[in-house]
Amino acid sequence: MKNTFIGTPMERREDLRFLRGRGEYVDDVAMPGLLYAVILRSSVAHGRLVSIDASAALRFPGVHSIITRADMPGGPPIIPMRLQPLPEFKPFEQPVIAHDKVRYVGEPIAVILASSVAVAEDALEAIEVEIEELPAVADWQSASANTTVLFEKQGTNRSLVFHSRKGDADAAFANAPYVRREKLRTGRHFGLTMEPRGVMAAWDDAAGKLTIYGAAKVPFFNRRILSAQIGLPVDSIDMIENDVGGGYGARGEFYPEDFLIPFAARHVKRPVKWIEDRRENLMAMNHAREEECDLEVACARDGTILAIRGEVRTDMGAYMRTNGAVGARNVSQFMAGPYRVPHVKIDSSLWMTNKTPVGTYRGPGRFEACFFLERMIDMIAADLGIDRIEFRRKNLVTAAEQPYPIAHVQPTDAKDEYDSGEYSETLERALKEINWSEKAKLQGKLIDGKYHGLGVVCFIEGGAAGPKEMARIEVNPEGKFSVYMGTASVGQGVETVFAQIAADALEVPVDNIDHVYHGSTAYVSDGYGAYHSRSTVMGGSAVLDATNNFMALLRQAAGKRLGCAESNVTLDIDKVTGGGRTMALKDFAGLTAEGAFLNKKHTYSYGAHVCHITVDAKLGRIEIIDYVVVQDVGRAVNPLTLRGQVLGSLVQGLGGAVLEDLKYDENGQFLTGSLADYLLPTATDFPNLRCVVLDDYPSPINPLGAKGAGEGGIIAAGGCMANAVANALSSFGVQPRELPLSPTYIWGLVQAGQRAAAE
Amino acid sequence: MKLPPFEYACPTTLNEAIALLANHSGEAKPLAGGQSLMPMMAFRIAQPSLLVDLRKLPGMKEIKIGPDGVRLGALVRWRDVIDDKRLAVAHPLLKEAISHVAHYQIRNRGTVGGSCAHADPASEMPGIAQTCEAEFSVMGKAGARTIKAKDFFQGALTTALGADEIITEIHLPAWPAARRYGFQEFARRRGDFAMAGVALYYDLDGGKAANAHIGVFGVGDCQRRLPKAEAALNGKAVDEALAVKVGEAAAAEVEPQEDIHASAAYRRSLTGTLVERAIKAAMVR
Ligand SMILES: Cc1cc2nc3c(=O)[nH]c(=O)nc-3n(C[C@H](O)[C@H](O)[C@H](O)COP(=O)(O)OP(=O)(O)OC[C@H]3O[C@@H](n4cnc5c(N)ncnc54)[C@H](O)[C@@H]3O)c2cc1C
16 A cells, blocks of 8 residues: 555644534643742833732632742852853753843732632732832833943843854945845734643652642653753653644743742642633743844846845843844844855844843744845845846745755854755736736826735745654554654644644554554653744654654564564554464564654745735725745645645734734833734635645755745745835835834835825 | 623513613613623623613613604614615615614614614614614603703703603604705724714705714714704705715814824815715715
8 A cells, every 4th residue: 555645635633622622721731739920020120029928829728838939049050041041041941940140021920829820919919028219221222322221230231242254245245336234124923822821730749759730841851840840850841742832933932931930839738720811821831023124135137146134133131041042143144045145144133121031933043044134135126127026036946956054153153054945936926816917007006095015025034953852653452553752843734744743654544543642751751842833844753763663663573473474564554464464463562663754954944925905095005816825845745735834824924914913102111912902813814815836846955855834934024015015105205114004004114105295 | 801790670661661770870781782881881880789680671672764754763673774665765775874883793683772872973773863863761760751852962962861761762764765865974883883984865856955964973072963064955956066065164163183093184185085985976876
């Protein structure tokens, strides 16, 4: 039997469970004797924590205890960085609870444990906290003045500068016939998950064992952090992944609560549950994106890009969190996008401010870089009198140039190259899908009070971060297979995808892959997790290795029992045959083999976004008429779930492009503490979206040929929408230079354009 | 975001409800659809000690249509207004306005009385009440009284209601069949509170606009009418040029606020645009 589940659109096996209401999220897990935790958070952006008096709150009926800095006499543990853990960042890492200072609105000050959340919230209001307020650093500009510093010992608010280099940009600029320079910025967004975060911890005093529910994304890494912080061996901690309602880079990183709740459970010897509420979620989960650049592009008169150079500043918020440096790093490394740029020089500085700390959000740094460069490409093409599509065609990396080296980032010493692909093919396909040649005549036209505009953008998406992923295959008592994964599910459909891969590898029907277990530390000896669009590539490749190991083991075991040579043993779905005899597979129940995939290289899927929008210039309102994403993913394991990934991430990207913005006032007060203020796209906002998934250029660096593909929809959405708005409003001669494209902003552009024309 | 502690009562007579409110010296609140009060309590912006649920009070859920206009019981829900086919003739402006309120789930619970008592500056119903010179029937410890819309709304989340008073009915004066009207609002997402909104109507007297009523919501701290813009409309033959002019008058007349969704300058311009568009819509009705 030759299987072809890979490449077949298959419905998610997860969905039936969810649709029947049988999903089990961390808040659904109950335990006898449970205490509920609520966290008192700072209402002050910056100040010295003078005193905490919880005595009145402790007298509330139902309140069990209150944990503060006083319960951590050695000082609260610090949360180490997971990605780019450079020594420079150490002083800026976050303590699990405020001790000497508070540095953002939302920073944990105390944990109230009570018989219910409502009781705990009542008591919370009775805790008296004295904070000596300090001036707030509310944006990167005031951070860079360094008059108020968040970390006095450091004397500066700048935690690092990433330097991205390729060739000799300064020399290229010195001789360039054409240069354009722009200041551009993106808003502050975050990976808002529908299910907020949650942690439940149970301490078994007799066994000296901690069990933690609500783990996600990187359970193995988080277990190592917790083990060091709490002083327990790794083996004494089990991290259990429940169903997860969205990850987007933000969920599953190690946050203060990931220490505080297990600590509390051990402290009071009772199980403790904490479920983040929406207001907390908006101020406690990692923020992302707020970046500004001064970017220069040098070109030949014929539109050949010669070099790019510039500075980027990221508003980091108050602490360096586990993956906080990724956005600022990526924006510098990927500023050139999918284009052939021989000389690159980008300095990306990280400024600490009195805001919620940043971390990764789907397409970290890439969304920003794509917006910055693609905006400039449209402006430059117009300057040079070259059609903006011709300009892109001319500069896109070709298959003949692969693997194509990109900028080298210091101090992380990250060298990298693109893996495969003829980038212009996705652009051509996108133009064809939207019928660009026909629509071109609508550009800038006013029809029924609305200006029509077209946007086009090309992008690159990185994936498949190493170093390693693990999988294990086991025969279960029914004679079917269980697959155990070191990677995690954050709702992306990996159970289905891994079942397809395993079924093809074992040449069995997909239903004979009975279960795919993932995300908990109990399943495989080590694991890495779900980030950087890596699960399918890394985990899927590990499944292939596990299959090889399993088959070797099965041949060995079956050869002995069937009395034949190992090479004569064959597996036929649920039967094992050799030397003329047959045994049921279930007779080998418990037989299991692990496999791993090691990889230092990254995959790069790529594609294009094109859109047709209208703008009501008087309202500043944008409507999407048509929007197409074309992405080449090397190999589409499941085209159906992939489509969901692309469209879902596109809607998120459009949220960042036109709606979402986390706002603070000049005192660092948080202004967007509800979903009435932080505007998430809803089901009715962007109905006209399409995507086409191609797999014409497999990745050469993994046995599946697959490339990470969970972020392509989001990366180019800001750039595409902004380019379309500029195109629609070309008669006003205006250029959007920031996101989100809010009605006020667009209207302001039009006003400025009209004033300029009148002068 | 859990509710603070409170007592709950569900009286079956109006007198009982009023007595409960009166005996709690300003600490008690009526509960209608709960679509504003519950979020306020969850955010602990409101912490009433007693909720007096109005749902069992008799006779407050009806829409009565007669020669003197439309009478909305205070407990009439958005859904009831949208589903009532008679209103297409009896008060088309009301019907159109309410179709912009919130989302399905909220429209199934939220009430006209609750909306007016809550008096969010960006809500539609108080805008209609102001534009159409509605009258509020109110019952309290001291007995019944009626309050005119212009006296009822006093600012953001502030009304003329006493702590022991309950709105029983909202009366909208009769709607002549030939009346011209327009309604426009703009929110960043459908169902959100509008950044600005306009409800207007006028009658035709010898081909000219008369009895113009122009009301705005979401602009400034209270729903209000715009007398200068109304004056610019009254007595004139309505055409596109006039619509632009009246829009400009309206933009000049409002006192818009700034918030995270819109600057004051944008709101001012938006108001003018919406008035202009509402008049253009009225012209062709
Ligand atoms: C997500 C969301 C979006 C929304 N969008 C909109 C929108 O676009 N436009 C809009 O207009 N509204 C909107 N709303 C508000 C909604 O329409 C509410 O239903 C309405 O404002 C209040 O009506 P209620 O019956 O729910 O009142 P409740 O929440 O029960 O009460 C509100 C206040 O009025 C008082 N009250 C209630 N009834 C009476 C009475 N008969 N006499 C005296 N006092 C009374 C209460 O004590 C309370 O102070 C939205 C709400 C939500 C949650």
